Amino acid sequence: MNEITIREARSADIAALVAIFAADELGGHGDTTTPEAFGDYLKAFDRIVSSRDQTLYVAERDGQAVGTFQTMIVTSLVGRGSSSMIIEAVQTRSDMRGQGIGSQMIEFAIAEAKRRGLRLVQLTSNAGRKDAHRFYERLGFKQSHLGFKMALK
Numbered sequence: 634m635n636e637i638t639i640r641e642a643r644s645a646d647i648a649a650l651v652a653i654f655a656a657d658e659l660g661g662h663g664d665t666t667t668p669e670a671f672g673d674y675l676k677a678f679d680r681i682v683s684s685r686d687q688t689l690y691v692a693e694r695d696g697q698a699v700g701t702f703q704t705m706i707v708t709s710l711v712g713r714g715s716s717s718m719i720i721e722a723v724q725t726r727s728d729m730r731g732q733g734i735g736s737q738m739i740e741f742a743i744a745e746a747k748r749r750g751l752r753l754v755q756l757t758s759n760a761g762r763k764d765a766h767r768f769y770e771r772l773g774f775k776q777s778h779l780g781f782k783m784a785l786k
Contacts (some may be wrong), residue, residue, distance in 0.1 A: 635694050637734055639741045642682075642689040642701070645757040647674050649698035650691070653724045690741070691739055692725070692734050700734045704742055706751070715752035718742065723756070723765075739772050 645769045651674050654664035670688065682701065692700030702723040708716040720742050723733045747752045757780050758765045765774070 637699070637737050638693045639690055639738060640693065641692045642678070644675070644678060646691050646698050646701075647671070647678055648769045650674075650689075650701050653698070653701060653726050654722070656727055657724060659759060684696060690738065692733075692738050694729075698726070700738055702738045704741060704745065706749070712752050716749075718746040718749075718751050720754060720755045720756040736772065739769075 648666070648671070651664060651671075652666055654662065657664070657668045669754045678689070681689050686706040687703065689703045690701060691698045692702075695764065700723075703721045705721065706716055707719060720739065723735065723738060725738075743754055756769065756774070758769060770776075
């Protein structure tokens with residue numbers, strides 16, 4: 634099995650990452666690989682990379698993006714003004730699932746949070762992703778909160 638490298642995303646990765654998101658039928662985020670949508674992704678990428686508190690990562694094998702995730706650092710007054718990491722948009726290319734890539738990505742994020750001295754790592758997962766829930770529990774996450782969303786667009 635070829636080694637996985639996890640690195641910060643570059644603009645050249647956008648098309649491959651969008652293809653991973655667009656292939657996700659359960660997520661329901663409306664991602665698409667149509668050329669007219671590319672500008673929206675490019676604007677979002679620029680906002681992410683210009684933020685001190687956000688990082689978009691790529692899991693790469695043999696020069697190809699096979700997975701991705703994003704981290705955000707949030708500081709609040711709760712917990713005596715501590716900072717936490719939120720992990721978002723965890724996706725592995727469908728033909729690469731079951732090969733440990735997701736575990737490597739999450740372990741990488743946890744190691745980064747520890748390196749930064751953060752209080753905790755948290756993530757949310759679509760309620761319908763039962764396999765993902767078991768995966769996160771195997772990695773040591775505990776279900777502790779109930780989440781709510783309100784679509785504005």
